[in-house]
Structures are given as C-alpha cells and as structure tokens.
Amino acid sequence: MTASITWAQQPRAVLFDLDGTLADTAGDLAGALNTLRVQRGLEPLPVERLRPHASAGARGLIGAGLDIHPGSEEYEPLRLAFLSAYEAGLANTTRLFDGMPELLAALESRGLLWGVITNKVHRFTIPVMDGLGLTQRAAVIISGDTTEHPKPHPLPLLTACERIGISPQAAMYVGDDLRDIQAARAAGMPSVAAAWGYLGEAVGIEDWGADVISQKPLDLLSLL
Numbered sequence: 001m002t003a004s005i006t007w008a009q010q011p012r013a014v015l016f017d018l019d020g021t022l023a024d025t026a027g028d029l030a031g032a033l034n035t036l037r038v039q040r041g042l043e044p045l046p047v048e049r050l051r052p053h054a055s056a057g058a059r060g061l062i063g064a065g066l067d068i069h070p071g072s073e074e075y076e077p078l079r080l081a082f083l084s085a086y087e088a089g090l091a092n093t094t095r096l097f098d099g100m101p102e103l104l105a106a107l108e109s110r111g112l113l114w115g116v117i118t119n120k121v122h123r124f125t126i127p128v129m130d131g132l133g134l135t136q137r138a139a140v141i142i143s144g145d146t147t148e149h150p151k152p153h154p155l156p157l158l159t160a161c162e163r164i165g166i167s168p169q170a171a172m173y174v175g176d177d178l179r180d181i182q183a184a185r186a187a188g189m190p191s192v193a194a195a196w197g198y199l200g201e202a203v204g205i206e207d208w209g210a211d212v213i214s215q216k217p218l219d220l221l222s223l224l
Contacts, residue, residue: 003212004223005190009170011224013139014107015160015189017175018118018125019055020197022100023132026054027093032086033065036078040066055177055198057119058082083124090124091131097196099217104137106221115140117160117173117183119150139164152179154187161189172211174220181208192220 016022019029027047034044045065053060058079063069068078107114115138118125122143129135140160144150147159161168173184176197184191193210196217205213214220 005172005192005211007169007190009167011112011170011172012166013113013115013161013164013171014220014224015115015117015140015157015171015173017055017173017177017180017194017197018116018120018128019057020176020199021097021174021180021194022116023094023096023128025090025094025128026051026198028090029054029057029061029086031089031092032082033061035085036062036081037065039081042066052198052200055200058086060200087124087127090128094128094131096132097217103217103220104134106218107224108137110224112224113139113164113166115142115160115164117142117151117156119144119179121145151175152182152186154183157183157187157189161187172220172223174214178203178208181210185209192223 019025030047030050033050037044050061050064053064059070062078062082068074104114120143122145125143140163142156142160147155149155157173161171168187168189172190172192174192174194176194176199181191181193191210192212192214193205193208195205195213195215199205
C-alpha cells in the first residue's frame with residue numbers, strides 16, 4: 001500500500017474496473033485471441049504473455065498476438081472475429097481475484113455500496129457479471145457503451161455516482177489501467193491503482209498519479 005486517501009466526504013461506495021481489477025478475465029480473452037491465431041495457422045500463445053494486454057481488449061490483444069492494429073485493413077474483420085470468439089467463451093475461466101470475494105462481503109457488511117465501471121460493452125459485461133454471480137449484488141454497473149464516452153472520460157464515473165445517489169467525493173475508483181486513474185481524477189474521485197491487475201506496458205504504475213497504489217484487494221478496507 002502506497003499513500004492514503006484524505007476523504008472530503010464520508011466514503012459511501014467503492015467502484016471497480018472489471019477486467020484486471022475485480023475479475024481475472026485474461027484466460028478467456030487470451031482464448032479468443034488464440035482462436036484467431038489457430039485459424040491463421042499459428043501456435044497459441046501462453047496466457048501470461050498476453051495478460052498485460054488484457055485490459056486493452058480486442059485492440060490490445062490483436063496487436064500483441066497478431067501485430068495487427070487499428071488502421072490496418074485486416075483489423076476490423078479480426079476485431080469482429082475476436083468478439084465473436086470471446087462471446088462464445090467469456091465465462092470459461094474468469095474468476096474473482098484472490099481476496100475480492102472477502103472484500104465485497106466486507107463492504108456489504110459495513111453498509112457500503114460497490115459497483116462496476118468498465119469499458120467492456122454491455123453485451124459482454126452482464127454475462128461476465130452473471131457468471132461471477134454478482135449482477136444482483138452490484139449497486140451499479142456501467143459498461144463501455146452505457147454513456148456517450150468511455151474511460152478515460154469521466155462521464156461513466158459521474159453517471160455511476162448519479163445512479164446511486166452519491167457525489168464523486170464519496171466514492172473511490174479502483175482500476176488497473178492508466179485510463180482508470182485519469183477518469184477518476186477528471187471526475188474528482190479518489191483513485192486507487194490495483195497493482196494485482198494487468199497494468200499494461202506503456203506507463204509504470206508509479207507514474208499514473210493515483211492517490212493510492214494497492215497491492216491486494218483487502219488492503220482497500222484500511223482506506224475506508
């Protein structure tokens with residue numbers, strides 16, 4: 001745990017990114033990418049090699065696994081094929097990170113709300129949450145297509161707060177990607193960088209500007 005949060009208001013909610021923060025979805029995302037590789041006559045790649053790119057979704061995984069990027073004429077057909085493959089197996093290996101079930105139970109026992117704000121689109125978000133058994137427990141679920149702008153724009157975070165009737169200063173946002181911290185800062189919401197997540201490879205977590213860097217989910221309880 002690095003640094004702490006000085007609360008302007010009594011904390012009332014903890015909001016989480018989904019992929020790489022609340023849940024380890026890398027296995028199923030890598031499985032979709034490897035489906036494309038096999039179709040192209042290539043060997044599957046290990047999940048651990050693809051894990052750092054999982055938070056970037058189709059764009060990140062297609063780039064890492066096939067070296068094809070937006071702007072290439074091959075990219076859009078591959079993106080659609082990736083999404084189709086992912087939809088067919090999005091709950092095969094996905095699970096909560098260690099300590100997360102206990103964290104959610106502790107939040108609920110304290111009367112604190114929790115929710116999910118993800119750039120994953122609704123058609124994938126809800127089946128993943130259903131597979132985890134969390135859809136009915138979450139106070140709010142905001143997907144990448146719920147609002148006009150996805151993260152790093154602050155609108156998804158502001159919309160989540162509006163729906164559960166709290167101010168951004170009464171919530172903290174936890175994420176494993178620079179975009180998560182940028183969105184929280186733009187929304188005026190305390191931010192926590194999840195060091196247990198995927199993190200990406202472009203900018204080191206220490207340089208994201210998060211209020212706190214947390215090593216494991218249960219550390220969050222000491223911030224509330």
